[in-house]
């Protein structure tokens with residue numbers, strides 16, 4: 586089960602991106618810009634948890650594709 590994190594810094598559109606920390610796509614935020622979300626069976630649970638921290642959350646287009654909306 587992958588471990589997910591969310592970027593502390595919003596993108597230009599205001600979304601905080603959720604990433605799989607094992608991603609090899611080069612899309613991960615630097616460690617000090619990550620909030621650890623723990624283990625989740627899919628990005629859906631990770632996004633739900635990230636929404637406790639940030640109102641606007643989106644899955645990374647590279648490593649959380651199923652949760653990527655914008």
Ligand SMILES: [Zn+2]
Pocket residue numbers: 603604605608610612613645646647648649
């Ligand atoms: Zn990513």
